[in-house]
Structure formats: structure tokens, C-alpha cells
Amino acid sequence: MPRFLAPLLRAATYARWLHLLIGTVFVGVVLLVYPGIEPGQSLLETVALSAALDAALLGLAAMLPATRRAEGVQARLLLVPDREESIGAAPSASWTDRGRTAGWLVTRTALGFAVGLATVRALDLGTRLLAAPPYGPLLLPVLVFALLWLVVLAGRLQLALAVRLLGPSAADRLAAAELRAERLLERNRLARELHDSIGHALTVTVLQAGAAREVADPAFREKALEAIETTGRQAMEDLERMLVLLRETPDGAAAERPGLDRVPALFDAARAAGSPVQAAVDPALAARLPGVVSREAYRIVQEGVTNALKHAPGTPIRVRAAVDAGRLDLHCATALPAGGHRQGRTGRGGRGLRGVRERAVLLGGAAEAGRRDGDWVLSVSLPIRLAE
Structure with missing residues (x-):
């Protein structure tokens, strides 16, 4: 099997995709609550307010020691690391742990939102290609291939962030x-x-x-x-x-x-x-x-x-x-x-x-x-x- 196809057939790729989409769901829920979506509203202002609120909520959640444990368990299940112990599953024991947890939540959510947005746009573009014969359907496999490889690369980046931010710190090691x-x-x-x-x-x-x-x-x-x-x-x-x-x-x-x-x-x-x-x-x-x-x-x-x-x-x-x-x-x-x-x-x-x-x-x-x-x-x- 060609090397460029093997990652697309791994179950871990789709488990990581699900993990990434959770960030999209969180951003979407917060956006609907505040500042909401209204006609004529400035897109830049909406994104800025939503991002600030997301970061504040995630920072507050990271202060809870149990948040780190929950994120570690979830990352172990969905990001499928080579060694589970490379991602911690213990509650925060110091302010350093809380800070690293906050960094993980913010970067995880931002990366997940980007992948989720790309997924939605790809689905929209795919629908248009299907409705534009004769050449549109021929380009659909290329679009799917590109989207899946984006998910593969984003999943690998997410795993690397989890190991670095949820794994043992230098002091712990x-x-x-x-x-x-x-x-x-x-x-x-x-x-x-x-x-x-x-x-x-x-x-x-x-x-x-x-x-x-x-x-x-x-x-x-x-x-x-x-x-x-x-x-x-x-x-x-x-x-x-x-x-x-x-x-x-x-x-x-x-x-x-x-x-x-x-x-x-x-x-x-x-x-x-x-x-x-x-x-x-x-x-x-x-x-x-x-x-x-x-x-x-x-x-x-x-x-x-x-x-x-x-x-x-x-x-x-x-x-x-x-x-x-x-x-x-x-x-x-x-x-x-x-x-x-x-x-x-x-x-x-x-x-x-x-x-x-x-x-x-x-x-x-x-x-x-x-x-x-x-x-x-x-x-x-x-x-x-x-x-x-």
C-alpha cells in the first residue's frame, strides 16, 4: 500500500479528527451564546469577542485540578499515542501544571476550530463540485484527499502538543x-x-x-x-x-x-x-x-x-x-x-x-x-x- 494512503486508512486518524472537532463544537456554542450572530455585525469584532471569551473560559477551567486529568484521559483515548504514559492522566499538582493545562486547552481549541472550519468548507465545496458536471465530480477525490491529509497533519500536531503540555514537565522528568x-x-x-x-x-x-x-x-x-x-x-x-x-x-x-x-x-x-x-x-x-x-x-x-x-x-x-x-x-x-x-x-x-x-x-x-x-x-x- 502506498505510504501516502496508509495514514488515511488508520483508525487513529479519524479518532483524532473527532478530538479536533470537539474544539469546533465548543467555539460554536460559545459564539451562539455571546456575542451571537446578527445581520450586519462586524465579522472581525465577532471573532475577537468570541476568542477572548473562549480563552477566559478555558483559562478558568484549567484552574480546576480535575480538568487536567479529564483532558489527559480524553487525549489518550482519541489521540492514540504510541505510549500512553507520554500523556499524563493525573490532576494538576502545581500552578505550572495549571498553566500548561490552560495552554493546552487554548491551542487545542484553536487548532480544532481551524480543522472544523476547513471540514465545513470542504463539505460545502464538495456539494458544489457534485452539482457541476462533467469536471466537478472528477475533482471531488482530490478535495477529499487534501482534507484527510489536513486532518492527518493536524492530528499529529495535536498529539505533539498533548505530549508536551499534558505530559510530564522537565521538573517531573x-x-x-x-x-x-x-x-x-x-x-x-x-x-x-x-x-x-x-x-x-x-x-x-x-x-x-x-x-x-x-x-x-x-x-x-x-x-x-x-x-x-x-x-x-x-x-x-x-x-x-x-x-x-x-x-x-x-x-x-x-x-x-x-x-x-x-x-x-x-x-x-x-x-x-x-x-x-x-x-x-x-x-x-x-x-x-x-x-x-x-x-x-x-x-x-x-x-x-x-x-x-x-x-x-x-x-x-x-x-x-x-x-x-x-x-x-x-x-x-x-x-x-x-x-x-x-x-x-x-x-x-x-x-x-x-x-x-x-x-x-x-x-x-x-x-x-x-x-x-x-x-x-x-x-x-x-x-x-x-x-x-
């Missing part, structure tokens, strides 16, 4: 983008939380289970099983807390995340897994730190200890947390096995180290990880303001 970004950041934060918590628990569990299988001492096995049970229970608590947050239930706001005061239990689990821990971390420091800094610091230390357990089991782990010049410095180091190599030795690291860097950057700090004097070192510096 920015707010929606910010909301999507916030939700994405929240999902990423929850993913990091799960990675750090469950990854640490699985690492400790695997090491404890392996050690218990190798050592014949019943007391050691009993201690290993106890450590596995404790670590698993903590992981289940963390998982349940994450699920509460994901479900967005009211309880989610009350779910607490572990802070720096929980590091002794973290170190105990590492020692039970066979890795000595030399810690210079004061748990009481957590009470003086901002809550978000304390929580992120715990996850950073947890990631450092987990990496050491995973890639250098049995090797002493040195952890230090100190406050200096308004910054919290976290340092986690473990000796590299002779000739050892593990993923992340290049300094880029895997998901865990990426998560550490993201946590540090979001708090305005910095993180570094890599070889240093035969050790694998994770260093993080976070700006803080200590509580009095």
Missing part, C-alpha cells in the same frame, strides 16, 4: 529520574550488604567445616560446629533484615544494620576459622561515630577480613581503626603467601573491593587495595564528625 536513581542506589546498597554478609558467613563456614574434617580432636570439632552455627545464625538474621527492607514493610525502617561495635564477634569468627587477628579497634568508638559511618566501617572491615580468610587462610590478620584529623582510617592487612597469587592483586579487585570503594566514595572518602611490603593491604579513609 527530573524528579522521576532522581527517584529511579535513588531506587537503583538502594538496590545496589542491598546487593553489597548481601554480598558482604553472606559472603563472609560462607567463607567462615567453609573454613570451619574443612578444619573440623581434618582435625581429629573432638573438642576442636565441637568448637568449629559452634562457630558454624553462630555464623549461620548471624547470616540468617542479616538475610531476614534485607528481605524486610526489600519488602518495604513498616518494620524495614526499624531494622538495624551492624556497626563498628560488632567487630569483636567478627574477629572471634575469624580466629575460630584458624586465622589469628591482631586488632586495634575500640568498639566504644562506634558510639561516637555517625551511624552511617559506623555501619559502613563495619562492612569495610568485614570485607577485609573475609578476603583474608578466603585467599590466605591461617595467615595473621592485622586490623586497625583510628581517628585522625577528622577522618576515620581503616587498615586491614594480611601477609601474602610465598609465591601466592589471588584475584584482586592488581588493585582492582572483585565485587567486594568494588563495593568497598563505592561505600567510601559515597561517604566522601577514598579506598585503596593492593600489595604493600609483602602484605595485601586494604586502606580506607572516611571523613567524620565525632559526636560529643
Whole structure:
């Protein structure tokens, strides 16, 4: 089918035509009420008075919040947009929305009146052509074709105006983008939380289970099983807390995340897994730190200890947390096995180290990880303001 005929056969074209003719009906009704049509009346004066009254009435109607909703629903049904969400269907929420609604009503009515007037004139001219054989009827298809294409172009213009004036404003689109970004950041934060918590628990569990299988001492096995049970229970608590947050239930706001005061239990689990821990971390420091800094610091230390357990089991782990010049410095180091190599030795690291860097950057700090004097070192510096 030729491209110039396809739009004329679409149902959307005639639905938009109906939408345009509504403007003609409105103008006609107002014109009959005031200033009316009387013999000898100036056409220019009549049009000017009618246009002024139309604009005033439409402006007043646009002040009602429900008008925007009604116009949006009608435009969705009759203008047939590619995506319905490109035309809003919510009531006006601000004076900007009311102003855009008023602009839409005025331009919609003016364009509809123009198309309606052209339709009436075309019908009149078509009647005359039919009554003027032999050449008049031959020109009728040309007139119909021209009128339908006028309707097609006017309908497209009307749709573009609806998207621009009834659709989301620039501020609305920015707010929606910010909301999507916030939700994405929240999902990423929850993913990091799960990675750090469950990854640490699985690492400790695997090491404890392996050690218990190798050592014949019943007391050691009993201690290993106890450590596995404790670590698993903590992981289940963390998982349940994450699920509460994901479900967005009211309880989610009350779910607490572990802070720096929980590091002794973290170190105990590492020692039970066979890795000595030399810690210079004061748990009481957590009470003086901002809550978000304390929580992120715990996850950073947890990631450092987990990496050491995973890639250098049995090797002493040195952890230090100190406050200096308004910054919290976290340092986690473990000796590299002779000739050892593990993923992340290049300094880029895997998901865990990426998560550490993201946590540090979001708090305005910095993180570094890599070889240093035969050790694998994770260093993080976070700006803080200590509580009095």
C-alpha cells in the first residue's frame, strides 16, 4: 500500500479528527451564546469577542485540578499515542501544571476550530463540485484527499502538543529520574550488604567445616560446629533484615544494620576459622561515630577480613581503626603467601573491593587495595564528625 494512503486508512486518524472537532463544537456554542450572530455585525469584532471569551473560559477551567486529568484521559483515548504514559492522566499538582493545562486547552481549541472550519468548507465545496458536471465530480477525490491529509497533519500536531503540555514537565522528568536513581542506589546498597554478609558467613563456614574434617580432636570439632552455627545464625538474621527492607514493610525502617561495635564477634569468627587477628579497634568508638559511618566501617572491615580468610587462610590478620584529623582510617592487612597469587592483586579487585570503594566514595572518602611490603593491604579513609 502506498505510504501516502496508509495514514488515511488508520483508525487513529479519524479518532483524532473527532478530538479536533470537539474544539469546533465548543467555539460554536460559545459564539451562539455571546456575542451571537446578527445581520450586519462586524465579522472581525465577532471573532475577537468570541476568542477572548473562549480563552477566559478555558483559562478558568484549567484552574480546576480535575480538568487536567479529564483532558489527559480524553487525549489518550482519541489521540492514540504510541505510549500512553507520554500523556499524563493525573490532576494538576502545581500552578505550572495549571498553566500548561490552560495552554493546552487554548491551542487545542484553536487548532480544532481551524480543522472544523476547513471540514465545513470542504463539505460545502464538495456539494458544489457534485452539482457541476462533467469536471466537478472528477475533482471531488482530490478535495477529499487534501482534507484527510489536513486532518492527518493536524492530528499529529495535536498529539505533539498533548505530549508536551499534558505530559510530564522537565521538573517531573527530573524528579522521576532522581527517584529511579535513588531506587537503583538502594538496590545496589542491598546487593553489597548481601554480598558482604553472606559472603563472609560462607567463607567462615567453609573454613570451619574443612578444619573440623581434618582435625581429629573432638573438642576442636565441637568448637568449629559452634562457630558454624553462630555464623549461620548471624547470616540468617542479616538475610531476614534485607528481605524486610526489600519488602518495604513498616518494620524495614526499624531494622538495624551492624556497626563498628560488632567487630569483636567478627574477629572471634575469624580466629575460630584458624586465622589469628591482631586488632586495634575500640568498639566504644562506634558510639561516637555517625551511624552511617559506623555501619559502613563495619562492612569495610568485614570485607577485609573475609578476603583474608578466603585467599590466605591461617595467615595473621592485622586490623586497625583510628581517628585522625577528622577522618576515620581503616587498615586491614594480611601477609601474602610465598609465591601466592589471588584475584584482586592488581588493585582492582572483585565485587567486594568494588563495593568497598563505592561505600567510601559515597561517604566522601577514598579506598585503596593492593600489595604493600609483602602484605595485601586494604586502606580506607572516611571523613567524620565525632559526636560529643
